[in-house]
Amino acid sequence: xxxxxxxxxxxxxxxxxxxxxxxxxxxxxxxxxxxxxxxxxxxxxxxxxxxxxxxxxxxxxxxxxxxxxxxxxxxxxxxxxxxxxxxxxxxxxxxxxxxxxxxxxxxxxxxxxxxxxxxxxxxxxxxxxxxxxxxxxxxxxxxxxxxxxxxxxxxxxxxxxxxxxxxxxxxxxxxxxxxxxxxxxxxxxxxxxxxxxxxxxxxxxxxxxxxxxxxxxxxxxxxxxxxxxxxxxxxxxxxxxxxxxxxxxxxxxxxxxxxxxxxxxxxxxxxxxxxxxxxxxxxxxxxxxxxxxxxxxxxxxxxxxxxxxxxxxxxxxxxxxxxxxxxxxxxxxxxxxxxxxxxxxxxxxxxxxxxxxxxxxxxxxxxxxx
Amino acid sequence: xxxxxxxxxxxxxxxxxxxxxxxxxxxxxxxxxxxxxxxxxxxxxxxxxxxxxxxxxxxxxxxxxxxxxxxxxxxxxxxxxxxxxxxxxxxxxxxxxxxxxxxxxxxxxxxxxxxxxxxxxxxxxxxxxxxxxxxxxxxxxxxxxxxxxxxxxxxxxxxxxxxxxxxxxxxxxxxxxxxxxxxxxxxxxxxxxxxxxx
Numbered sequence: 001x002x003x004x005x006x007x008x009x010x011x012x013x014x015x016x017x018x019x020x021x022x023x024x025x026x027x028x029x030x031x032x033x034x035x036x037x038x039x040x041x042x043x044x045x046x047x048x049x050x051x052x053x054x055x056x057x058x059x060x061x062x063x064x065x066x067x068x069x070x071x072x073x074x075x076x077x078x079x080x081x082x083x084x085x086x087x088x089x090x091x092x093x094x095x096x097x098x099x100x101x102x103x104x105x106x107x108x109x110x111x112x113x114x115x116x117x118x119x120x121x122x123x124x125x126x127x128x129x130x131x132x133x134x135x136x137x138x139x140x141x142x143x144x145x146x147x148x149x150x151x152x153x154x155x156x157x158x159x160x161x162x163x164x165x166x167x168x169x170x171x172x173x174x175x176x177x178x179x180x181x182x183x184x185x186x187x188x189x190x191x192x193x194x195x196x197x198x199x200x201x202x203x204x205x206x207x208x209x210x211x212x213x214x215x216x217x218x219x220x221x222x223x224x225x226x227x228x229x230x231x232x233x234x235x236x237x238x239x240x241x242x243x244x245x246x247x248x249x250x251x252x253x254x255x256x257x258x259x260x261x262x263x264x265x266x267x268x269x270x271x272x273x274x275x276x277x278x279x280x281x282x283x284x285x286x287x288x289x290x291x292x293x294x295x296x297x298x299x300x301x302x303x304x305x306x307x308x309x310x311x312x313x314x315x316x317x318x319x320x321x322x323x324x325x326x327x328x329x330x331x332x333x334x335x336x337x338x339x340x341x342x343x344x345x346x347x348x349x350x351x352x353x354x355x356x357x358x359x360x361x362x363x364x365x366x367x368x369x370x
Numbered sequence: 371x372x373x374x375x376x377x378x379x380x381x382x383x384x385x386x387x388x389x390x391x392x393x394x395x396x397x398x399x400x401x402x403x404x405x406x407x408x409x410x411x412x413x414x415x416x417x418x419x420x421x422x423x424x425x426x427x428x429x430x431x432x433x434x435x436x437x438x439x440x441x442x443x444x445x446x447x448x449x450x451x452x453x454x455x456x457x458x459x460x461x462x463x464x465x466x467x468x469x470x471x472x473x474x475x476x477x478x479x480x481x482x483x484x485x486x487x488x489x490x491x492x493x494x495x496x497x498x499x500x501x502x503x504x505x506x507x508x509x510x511x512x513x514x515x516x517x518x519x520x521x522x523x524x525x526x527x528x529x530x531x532x533x534x535x536x537x538x539x540x541x542x543x544x545x546x547x548x549x550x551x552x553x554x555x556x557x558x559x560x561x562x563x564x565x566x567x568x
Contacts, residue, residue, distance in 0.1 A: 105553065148554035158516040165482035174527040175480060175488055178520025 001114040001306045002336040004075045010068030012038035013362040024353030028340040035362040036340035040311045046072035052118045057089045110147035115300045120313035127285035131266035145303045156186035168256040184241045190262045204295035217270040223260040294330045312339040430475030432457050447471045449506040479517040511539040
């Protein structure tokens with residue numbers, strides 16, 4: 001599935017315009033602060049109904065505008081079918097439409113749009129940043145793999161927020177029990193999905209990292225380490241989780257927050273047997289994040305049966321020649337790519353099925369098509 | 371220049387649920403063009419609503435009598451009580467005309483964030499009804515939200531020493547619905563709440 005046309009209106013500094021895209025490589029070239037990343041953000045909005053920068057509606061809306069929208073028409077690879085997805089927003093709400101009909105469940109929207117992989121300089125924080133960045137990476141990928149997982153996440157966050165507030169207010173055990181239960185039900189699913197994902201991701205990423213002669217290891221660090229014994233039923237797992245919560249209740253009350261659970265977990269990454277976060281060089285962090293991103297692309301292609309759309313924001317500059325080539329090699333196999341750069345030479349490669357756009361003061365113009 | 375009389379009414383209507391500025395204006399213009407005392411009739415209805423509607427002392431339903439028509443109806447089964455969050459939910463169940471028991475309106479659900487604890491809900495009254503009126507079954511029909519589920523579980527705790535049976539309203543596939551259109555969350559609920567056929 002690929003984006004054939006994209007139409008933006010009233011977003012960031014982008015001129016209202018309608019663009020035709022290549023089903024292969026789309027290169028956005030321009031000076032800094034002209035709107036290249038904003039255009040990628042608009043694409044992510046059209047595919048995922050949210051910005052990869054986690055921006056608020058107010059930030060995304062063009063200054064002085066009350067409404068904005070982005071409309072993308074997607075084409076199915078072989079069958080020739082197409083759908084049009086539209087996200088309209090005002091300062092408070094987003095409205096999603098598929099083929100002109102409003103979709104009220106975000107999961108229904110995500111199940112119909114292609115998945116997406118974003119790589120930008122901020123992505124490097126997966127290697128070096130706080131655990132929260134890695135949790136968000138895992139959860140975002142889980143939603144990409146199965147959009148209905150967004151419900152589990154929402155349920156978990158809601159229960160956590162209610163439970164934490166109740167802890168701060170000193171609610172009793174019986175009043176708390178219902179929220180504990182909600183937390184347990186969503187928490188067990190969240191834990192299992194993350195663990196399974198880390199395993200799958202680890203295998204693929206390690207294979208790519210081996211090409212650079214380095215051994216990569218991923219492991220999930222759970223603050224509630226369920227035993228996952230043979231023949232354990234869902235109910236057993238819930239009971240185990242519940243007993244962890246119970247044991248931590250005194251401390252949770254003192255701190256006024258839930259101290260253990262998936263919201264405190266981490267993904268630990270090792271390279272050559274040593275912690276990447278603590279001992280990895282800048283270059284190693286980059287190459288590991290690339291391996292993770294390539295693994296992400298592979299997993300999404302397998303799970304969804306349609307290749308993800310790739311957004312690469314100014315990454316040419318981040319990488320040395322060899323790693324850049326490896327990345328482009330992995331991404332350009334029959335996939336639609338949007339890439340931004342200040343200088344074409346940085347990309348330094350010839351692509352088939354390529355379209356060039358020049359971005360200047362919010363205007364994205366066709367430059368050369370070959 | 372907008373007449374302050376019109377503006378005033380528009381502002382009032384806008385505060386109602388589901389009505390924005392445009393709808394409010396449409397209503398006002400419709401009323402101004404209306405014939406045959408429609409405005410007076412509407413005004414009378416509103417006054418009546420304000421003066422005569424009261425809360426049922428037994429179940430918390432809103433109506434023009436206390437006890438409400440449900441509690442006051444001798445035909446209704448008095449050993450079954452359906453527990454709902456709001457009066458709207460009671461109306462939704464009544465519309466099906468399938469339920470013959472009584473109701474209890476909680477007036478909300480447990481929500482630490484909103485500052486609603488057990489004392490803010492009419493749980494004490496429910497306990498009293500269950501213990502003194504020979505209630506056999508409580509159907510807990512709170513929503514499937516986090517808060518609705520938490521409240522349902524809290525009720526289980528409240529009545530764990532009593533002989534009353536607690537049931538949860540079923541959640542799942544809509545009647546006449548196609549399985550292929552059901553979202554995965556609902557499907558999971560439906561599978562969890564399956565019942566024996568034989």
